[in-house]
Amino acid sequence: MKSPFLKGDHTVKNAKELLEDFIKASWRDPKVMVSMFTEDGGLELPYLTDFGYPERFAGAEGITGFTKFLQETFPGLQLENLKIFIETPDQVFAEYEFTAVSTKTGRKVHQLFFARLVSENGKIKLVREGMNSAEVARAVFKQGIPELPPRTDDQRGIPLERQRAGSEPRRYGMMVCHPSPSRAAEILFQPRSASGQP
Numbered sequence: 589m590k591s592p593f594l595k596g597d598h599t600v601k602n603a604k605e606l607l608e609d610f611i612k613a614s615w616r617d618p619k620v621m622v623s624m625f626t627e628d629g630g631l632e633l634p635y636l637t638d639f640g641y642p643e644r645f646a647g648a649e650g651i652t653g654f655t656k657f658l659q660e661t662f663p664g665l666q667l668e669n670l671k672i673f674i675e676t677p678d679q680v681f682a683e684y685e686f687t688a689v690s691t692k693t694g695r696k697v698h699q700l701f702f703a704r705l706v707s708e709n710g711k712i713k714l715v716r717e718g719m720n721s722a723e724v725a726r727a728v729f730k731q732g733i734p735e736l737p738p739r740t741d742d743q744r745g746i747p748l749e750r751q752r753a754g755s756e757p758r759r760y761g762m763m764v765c766h767p768s769p770s771r772a773a774e775i776l777f778q779p780r781s782a783s784g785q786p
Contacts, residue, residue, distance in 0.1 A: 618651070625713075631715045
């Protein structure tokens with residue numbers, strides 16, 4: 589349901605409309621992408637840290653750099669098949685995907701994202717995406733999925749392999765990796781206590 593609101597003489601887009609514009613833009617033009625975000629807004633991809641990439645790309649420099657990286661790796665990339673699961677005026681949780689050939693490996697990659705978008709005054713404050721890490725490896729490593737060394741969770745001191753073996757979902761900031769995108773969305777939109785936990 590569309591719910592734009594007015595600020596002065598201009599209609600300010602809500603979170604859903606911003607996400608629809610984000611999908612249409614698909615990281616093709618750095619100037620367009622920068623203009624969609626607030627000055628301190630950014631994109632967060634927590635699972636990229638497993639492959640040696642930064643988690644956050646923010647500000648004009650960060651967003652421009654990420655746009656160029658995507659277009660160099662996946663020329664003509666087009667996000668598609670947007671499915672919205674939860675929507676409020678300033679937040680939306682959705683799923684989308686793309687299929688493209690990586691220039692780094694020559695492999696065809698099909699990447700599925702689930703993401704939370706937060707808006708502020710008609711611009712994107714945050715896009716936080718979860719993705720298929722196996723497809724990242726196919727896109728950037730010629731040998732495919734590399735043998736990754738064990739990694740320790742700095743906050744809890746527990747090897748991630750032990751966390752994965754248990755029933756507790758893995759947490760990356762506010763993103764929780766659950767089998768169901770709709771369940772992950774419920775966690776993301778739960779009221780949070782002062783400690784930051786749902």
